Amino acid sequence: MHAKLSYEDPGWENEVRKICAEVENVDGASMLVLHRLMQDFGYISEPATHLAAELLHLTPPQIFAVATYYHEFRTEKPAETTLMLCRGPACRVGGMVALRKAMEKVLGITVGERTADDKFAIESSGCLGICPHAPAMQIDHDLAGRVTTEDVEHWIAERSGVHA
Amino acid sequence: MTAQYDALVAQAKAALEADTARQVPRISVGISGCSNSVGAERTLSAIREGLARRNVAAIVEEVGCRGICYAEPLVDIEQPGGPRVVYGPISVDRVAELIDSVVVGRDPHSEWALFVVGDQGYAGIPPETEFAYYRGQTRFVMADCGVHDPLSLEQFVADGGFSALHKVLTTLKPEEVIAEVKASGLTGRGGAAFPTGRKWESALAAKGHPKYLIDNGEEGEPAIYKDRRLYEGNPFQVIEGVLINAYAIQADEGYMYIGGEHKVAIERVEKALAILRERGILGKNILGSDFSFNIQVRVGGGSYAAGESSAMMSSIEGRRAMPRPKLVRSTERGVWAMPTCMNNVETHANVPLIINNGAAWFQSLGTPKSKGTKLFAVSGHIKRPGLIEVPMGTTLQTIIDICGGMSTGRPFKAAQPAGVSSAPIAANNLNVEMALETLESIGALLGSGGLVIFDDTVCMVDMNNYLVNFNELESCSRCITCRVGTMRLTDILTRMCNGKGRAGDLEALAWLGPLMEQTTLCGLGQAAPVPAVGAMNIFREEFEAHIHDKRCPAGFCEALVEKRVPVGVS
Numbered sequence: 001m002h003a004k005l006s007y008e009d010p011g012w013e014n015e016v017r018k019i020c021a022e023v024e025n026v027d028g029a030s031m032l033v034l035h036r037l038m039q040d041f042g043y044i045s046e047p048a049t050h051l052a053a054e055l056l057h058l059t060p061p062q063i064f065a066v067a068t069y070y071h072e073f074r075t076e077k078p079a080e081t082t083l084m085l086c087r088g089p090a091c092r093v094g095g096m097v098a099l100r101k102a103m104e105k106v107l108g109i110t111v112g113e114r115t116a117d118d119k120f121a122i123e124s125s126g127c128l129g130i131c132p133h134a135p136a137m138q139i140d141h142d143l144a145g146r147v148t149t150e151d152v153e154h155w156i157a158e159r160s161g162v163h164a
Numbered sequence: 165m166t167a168q169y170d171a172l173v174a175q176a177k178a179a180l181e182a183d184t185a186r187q188v189p190r191i192s193v194g195i196s197g198c199s200n201s202v203g204a205e206r207t208l209s210a211i212r213e214g215l216a217r218r219n220v221a222a223i224v225e226e227v228g229c230r231g232i233c234y235a236e237p238l239v240d241i242e243q244p245g246g247p248r249v250v251y252g253p254i255s256v257d258r259v260a261e262l263i264d265s266v267v268v269g270r271d272p273h274s275e276w277a278l279f280v281v282g283d284q285g286y287a288g289i290p291p292e293t294e295f296a297y298y299r300g301q302t303r304f305v306m307a308d309c310g311v312h313d314p315l316s317l318e319q320f321v322a323d324g325g326f327s328a329l330h331k332v333l334t335t336l337k338p339e340e341v342i343a344e345v346k347a348s349g350l351t352g353r354g355g356a357a358f359p360t361g362r363k364w365e366s367a368l369a370a371k372g373h374p375k376y377l378i379d380n381g382e383e384g385e386p387a388i389y390k391d392r393r394l395y396e397g398n399p400f401q402v403i404e405g406v407l408i409n410a411y412a413i414q415a416d417e418g419y420m421y422i423g424g425e426h427k428v429a430i431e432r433v434e435k436a437l438a439i440l441r442e443r444g445i446l447g448k449n450i451l452g453s454d455f456s457f458n459i460q461v462r463v464g465g466g467s468y469a470a471g472e473s474s475a476m477m478s479s480i481e482g483r484r485a486m487p488r489p490k491l492v493r494s495t496e497r498g499v500w501a502m503p504t505c506m507n508n509v510e511t512h513a514n515v516p517l518i519i520n521n522g523a524a525w526f527q528s529l530g531t532p533k534s535k536g537t538k539l540f541a542v543s544g545h546i547k548r549p550g551l552i553e554v555p556m557g558t559t560l561q562t563i564i565d566i567c568g569g570m571s572t573g574r575p576f577k578a579a580q581p582a583g584v585s586s587a588p589i590a591a592n593n594l595n596v597e598m599a600l601e602t603l604e605s606i607g608a609l610l611g612s613g614g615l616v617i618f619d620d621t622v623c624m625v626d627m628n629n630y631l632v633n634f635n636e637l638e639s640c641s642r643c644i645t646c647r648v649g650t651m652r653l654t655d656i657l658t659r660m661c662n663g664k665g666r667a668g669d670l671e672a673l674a675w676l677g678p679l680m681e682q683t684t685l686c687g688l689g690q691a692a693p694v695p696a697v698g699a700m701n702i703f704r705e706e707f708e709a710h711i712h713d714k715r716c717p718a719g720f721c722e723a724l725v726e727k728r729v730p731v732g733v734s
Contacts, residue, residue: 026460027500028482035424035463062483069484070465072424087637088386089580089616090543092630126468126638127386128425130201131543131616132233132550141427145201 003042015040016048020055030056030066034073043074071126079114079121081159083152084138088127094134102149106156119160166452168444169330176321188221189267190248192240194310196229196396197428198389203255204237210259211239220268228397228432230310231551232297234568235278238310241266248281249289281311297548300566302529302537305513306553309397315435317443320400326445328519329404332411333453338368341412345515347523349535354380354471354508355582355612356687357600363505366495367413370503374416378499378506379406380476381422381429384468385583386634388614390539391509393551395422395429398513399436403459405512407450408519410457413505418459421476424466434461468638472686473506474498475640486640487686508612510539530556534599538610544580544617547571557599560589564617574619577718578702582611584631585691587698588624607698609691623720624703625710628696629657635692646689649680653696661721665711673700 005015019036023029033052037044044067053060067073085091085100100122104110107120114121130136133145139155183190193208208226215222232238235252239262242248249272254262258276265271272287279295280286292298312319320326332341346361367375379402383391394402403420410418420437422430437459440446448456462480469475470485477499479485498504514536518526529536534556540563543549547568554563560579570576578588581598586609589596593606603610618627636650653676656669677697681690700707709715716724 028480030482031462031465031479035465065484066482070424070467070470072466087630087634089627089630090387090549092627093544093616093618093622125425126384126466126634127388129383129389129392130198130233131387131389131541132198133201133236134543136201143197143201145198 003040005040007041007045007048012041012048013051016051017055020052030058030063031070034063034067034070038073043077046075049075080119081140081155082121082123082138083155084123084125084128085111086128086130086134086136086138087124088129088131088134088136090131091127091134091136096135099135099137099147099149099152103152103156106153120156166330166334168452169326172317172321172326172443172445172451176318179316179318180322186223187244188223189244190223190225190240190242191215191267192225192227192242192313194229194236194238194240195226195428197392197426198229198233199236199238200428202236202253206256207237207239207254207259210256211263214259214263215267218263218268220263222267225313225316227312228309228314229393229551230397231306231393231553232278232310232548233550234548238278240281242281243270247284247286249286250278250281251276252278296568297550297552297566300554300558300562301552302555303553304517304537305394305401305510305539306397306551308401309393312398314397314399314432315439317400317439320398324520325400325516326404326451328516329407329411329445330451332408332519333451333455338412338414341408341519342368344523345412345518348518348526349523349530350511350514350518350526351534351600352508353510353514353538353612355385355585355609357610360507360511363495363507364409364412366493367415367503367505370496372503374500374502375414376499376502376504377406377410377413377415377418378473378476378480378504379418379420379509379512380471380473380506381420381426381509382464382467382471382476383423383426383509383612384464384466384471384638385585385612385614386631387543387580387616388541388583388612390541390551390613392423392426392429394509394513394539395426395433399433400440401516402509402513403433403436403440403446405515406459407446407457408515409505409507409512411455415457415505418457419462419480419499420459421462421464421470421480423470424464430461430463437461467640468634469640469686469688472688475686476506477504484640486642487688489685510612531597531599531601533601534610538598538613540598540613540615542567542615542617544615545570545572545574545619545622546617554598557597557602559595559597560615561594563598563615564594567617570617570619572619572621574621577618577620577622578624578699579618580616580627580631580695581614582609583614584634584695585609585611585688587694588618588702590702607701609694621718621720623661623716623718624699624706625657625716626661626718626720628699629654629661631695632657632692635688639689639692643684643689645680645683646685646692649676649684649689650692652676653693657696660707660710661716661723663710663714663721663723665714667711669711670700670704670707673697 677693
C-alpha cells in the first residue's frame with residue numbers, strides 16, 4: 001500500500017507545514033500531527049520529527065518520544081505490504097498458530113521480519129477486536145476476519161504479481 | 165420546553181411519517197469494523213450495484229452492529245408496509261439471489277433469515293422476541309444498535325433520543341442529575357467499577373475552570389470490543405450521555421478519546437459531532453439553554469496503557485501514555501492540571517436511559533451490588549460469538565447458552581474474563597453470577613466485559629504465557645517491577661511451554677505476583693501477574709505437568725507434544 005506523499009518529494013516540508021498549521025490552535029497537538037504524517041507519508045521520518053517539533057514549539061525529543069511510544073506510529077519506511085497478525089487470545093485458540101506458520105512458510109520470514117525485497121513484512125499487533133471472526137489480521141490497513149491459509153496465500157500471490 | 169427541541173421532534177416526526185409512507189423497500193446493511201472484516205462493505209456495494217443494474221428503486225442505508233457477529237454480514241430488508249426481516253450471513257455471492265427473490269420477488273427466503281424485527285413472526289421466520297440469541301438478552305444500551313442509521317438524527321430523536329438531555333437541561337439542577345445517577349447505582353463500565361454518581365459529585369465540587377470531561381473509548385485490552393460497537397452503532401446515545409455528564413459536573417470542554425484502530429468508530433463519531441454542532445446540540449447554548457459545551461475527538465495510537473485514566477490524560481496533552489501517581493484525584497487535578505471527570509463509553513451510554521426511566525428502573529436490574537445491564541464480548545470456542553447485553557448477575561452458564569454452547573463439541577475448560585487482568589473461571593464455577601461482588605468472591609474480575617471461552621484443547625500455561633507477553637509488550641516501562649516483572653513472567657512461562665521448566669518456577673510466580681501488585685503504580689501493572697498466578701492456583705496440575713513431566717496435558721505446546729503417551733501404548 002503506497003502512501004499519498006513521500007519524503008523524497010521536494011515539497012514534503014510544505015506538506016508538514018500545512019499539517020502543523022491546521023492544528024495551530026489545538027493544545028497538545030503532537031499526536032494529531034503524527035497521525036497525519038502516518039496517514040499521508042506512511043511513516044514518520046527523522047527530518048519530519050525535527051520540523052514538526054520546531055513548528056509545534058517543542059523539542060525534537062518530545063516529539064520523538066511520542067512517535068516511538070505508540071504502536072501505530074512507525075519511524076521507518078514500512079514494507080509495501082504489512083501482514084499484521086492479531087495477538088488476542090481468541091485468535092490464539094482460533095487458528096492463528098497455523099495461519100502464522102503458513103505465512104512464514106510462503107514468505108520465508110517470521111514475525112518481526114521483512115522480505116529482502118521490502119515487499120512483505122509480518123508483524124503482530126495487540127488485539128484487533130474482531131474476536132468473533134478469529135483468526136484475524138490486518139492487511140494494508142484493512143481488518144480481515146475468518147482468515148484461512150488459502151486467503152493468505154492468495155493475497156501474497158496477488159501482491160507479488162502486481163509488484164513483480 | 166425549548167423551541168429548538170420542539171423543532172427537532174417535529175422534524176423527526178415528519179421524517180418518520182415520510183418513511184412510513186414510502187413506496188420502496190428499505191435495505192439496511194450492518195457496517196462496522198467487525199462486519200467489514202468479513203466483507204460487509206463488499207456486500208453493501210454489491211447490493212447498490214445489483215439494484216442499479218435491475219433498475220430497482222430502494223433506500224439503502226448503513227446501520228451499526230447488532231452484536232450478532234457470528235452471522236455477519238447482516239442485511240435487513242423491509243418492504244413498504246411489510247415486516248423488517250434480518251438476513252445473515254449475506255456474503256457477496258448471496259446478494260444477487262437475495263435481491264431477486266426477496267427485494268424483487270417478495271419471497272421471504274426464510275432459510276437465510278434470522279428473525280423479524282418486533283414481536284410478530286412472518287412466513288415461518290421467528291420474531292425478534294423468539295430469536296434464540298436475543299431471547300436470553302436484555303437489550304437496553306444496545307437496543308438501537310444495528311437498527312437505526314447511526315448518523316440519522318431524525319431516527320434517533322424519533323425514538324426518544326435527546327429527550328433525556330432536554331429534560332436535564334430544562335428541569336433538573338446539576339445536583340439533581342447527580343442524585344439520580346447516584347441513586348441508580350451505576351458503576352463505571354471500563355473495568356474499575358467506580359460508582360459513577362460519586363465521581364460526578366467530586367467533579368462538580370472541584371474548583372477551577374476550564375473543567376474537563378473525557379469519554380474513554382481507547383478499549384485496548386484483548387478480547388473486548390463493546391465501546392467501538394456503541395460508537396459505531398449509536399454515537400448519538402453516547403454523546404447524549406456525555407452531554408448530560410458535562411451538565412451535571414458543569415464541565416467546559418470534552419474529549420472523546422477513541423482507540424486508533426477503531427476506524428469506523430472514529431469516522432462515525434466525528435460525523436455525529438459535526439451534525440450536532442450544526443443543529444445546535446453541541447457548542448454554544450445547547451438546545452437553546454444556557455449550557456455550552458464543546459467536544460474534541462482524540463485518537464489513540466494503539467497503546468493499551470492509554471486506557472488507564474492518567475495515561476490517557478498524558479496522551480491528550482500530546483505526550484506518552486504513561487500513568488502517573490495519583491496523589492491528587494483527577495477530578496481535582498487531571499488533564500492540563502485542571503479538574504477532570506473520565507467515564508467509559510458504556511457508562512455514558514447508560515446515562516440517558518437512567519434519566520428517562522428513572523433510578524428505580526435501573527435498580528430493578530442486576531444484583532444487590534451490581535446494577536443495570538452489562539455488555540459482554542463473547543469469543544473463543546463458542547458457537548455464536550458476538551456482543552450480548554444481559555442483566556448484571558447473569559450466570560456464566562447462561563451466557564454460554566445464549567451463545568449456543570461450545571463450538572467444538574468439546575468440554576468447557578475455562579473462561580478468561582476482563583482481558584488480561586483476571587484469573588480464569590474454571591468449570592466448577594460455571595454457575596457464577598457475572599457481577600462485581602460474585603466474581604470477586606471467586607478471585608476473578610468483571611473488568612470491562614470481555615469473555616473468552618476455552619475448551620479442553622487450550623493449554624493454560626501457553627495462554628498465560630501469551631497474556632503476560634501482552635502485558636510485557638504493553639508495559640509503559642515506568643515501574644521496574646512491571647517492566648522487569650512482566651519480562652520474568654514471560655521468561656518463566658515460555659520456558660515451561662518449551663519443556664525447560666524448572667523446580668522453583670511456580671514458587672517464583674507465586675512470589676512475583678503479589679510483589680508486582682504491591683509495587684506498581686497503576687491498575688494495569690497491578691493486574692499484570694493476576695491471570696497467570698490465578699491460573700496456576702486453579703490449574704496447578706497442568707502447570708506441574710509442564711515442569712516435572714515435560715508434558716502438556718492439553719496437547720497444545722508443540723515442544724511437549726511428543727511426550728504425550730498414545731492410547732494403548734504403555
